[in-house]
Amino acid sequence: MKSKKSIIDNAINTLQLEAQAILDLIQHINDDFVEIINLIHESNGRVIVTGIGKSAIIAQKIVATFNSTGTPSVFMHAADAVHGDLGMIQKNDIVICISKSGNTPEIKVLAPLLKQSGNIMIGMVGQINSDLALQADYVLNTSVEKEACPHNLAPTTSTTAQLAMGDALAVCLLHARNFNENDFARFHPGGSLGKRLYLKAADIALKNEKPRIHPTASVKDVIIEISQNRLGTVVVIENDTIIGIITDGDIRRMLEKHSNLADITARDLMSKNPKSIDKEILAVQALxxxxxxxxxxxxxxxxxSYFGIIHLHDLLQEGII
Incomplete structure (x- = not known):
């Protein structure tokens, strides 16, 4: 069994190597990078991202990030490309080919085929003198000094560099498109991310009852109204105006102080100036x-005017929390 110190040292060394590899990419953000951003931004086509092995997995992540931030993109596996998937590439598409060495057999076969199609080809490559780099129209240099793998074999630092370069592309394109929170919500209607950006207070309040009571109501009536609506609270309304709120906690505190409940009314129990939010405000702001x-x-x-109630449990159920 490895010692605690050995495990911690290995983990720290891995993170330091990968962090340095990302920082080293800064020197490769050059004119090619700027031209690539402008080409993709002005293109009427999609971005086709391809690779093989671990690079293919990185390519899929880059595609997912592109699509979610407003850059239409499609993943194409380099091995499948030469067996029919090249047909997915359309006239105005731009191809990003990802490879650490740039010299794998599949990439050597694929690169000239992409050139023949007339599409712009971008090589994201770790060897700038490789076959891929020499054939690419533009090069994104993701070379690393060494892998975090102690044998310098398993793609670790190199895939981290590819991933970071992909994120740099996506974020620059996001800025170029003025992609904002509303756009993000449009592309992420499901899940907690989307809900945080589009779900409004009204959307949640409409699912709940609207417990209300007159300020002259008895303690018994207050308890019944709170129990029936299962929100743990009731709003005190007078002349269609909110004048207070009563929670089940207020009831418990009142019972601790008073034994004679006959003369106690909702007005005596309520807290004035309850916290509220307009129905058009986002649910995340309600949280x-x-x-x-x-x-x-x-x-x-x-x-x-009284529209409804949001309970903390509603926000938890919606995944806002």
Whole structure:
């Protein structure tokens, strides 16, 4: 069994090597990189990203990032390309071919075929004198000093460099397209990321009941209203105006202080000036308000009028938290 120190040292060494490899990429952000960004941004086609082995896995991640940030992209496995998948490449598409060595058999076969098609070919490559680099129209240099693998064999540092270069491309294209939060929400309608960007307070409040009670209501009526609606709270309304809120915690505290409940009304129990949020505000902002004030329920209003209630559990159920 390896010692604790040995394991920690190996982990730190790996991270240091990979971090340095990313920093070393800075010197390769050159005129080719700028031209690539402009070409992709102005293109009417898609970006086809291809590779083999571990580079193919990185290519799939880059494609996913491109697509989610507004750059239409398709993954093409280099081995499958020469067995029919070249047919997916259209006239205006730009191809990014990823390879550490740039000299694998599949890449050597694929590169000239891509050149023949007339598409712009970008080589993301770790060897600038390789077959791929020499045939590419533009080169993204992702060379690394050494792999984190102690035998300098398993792609580790090199794939980290490829991944980081792909992210640099995606983020630059994102800025070029003025891709904003609304665009991101459009491309991510599912999952917690999308919900944080488009789900509004009204969307959640509409799923809940709207417990309400008059300020003269008895304690019994307050308890019944809270229990029936299962939100742990009831809003006190007078002349269609919110004047307070009563939570189940308020009920418990009242029972601790009073034995005679006959003369106690909702007005006596309520907390004035309850925290609220407009129905058009994002649910994620409702969460921040709940957290900042250490509460579990939040009123939702429509131009100041009572619209509904959001409970902390609603936000948890929606995946906002």
């Amino acid at each position: 921040e308000l709940i957290k900042n004030h250490n509460i579990t329920q939040l009123l939702v209003t429509d131009n100041g």
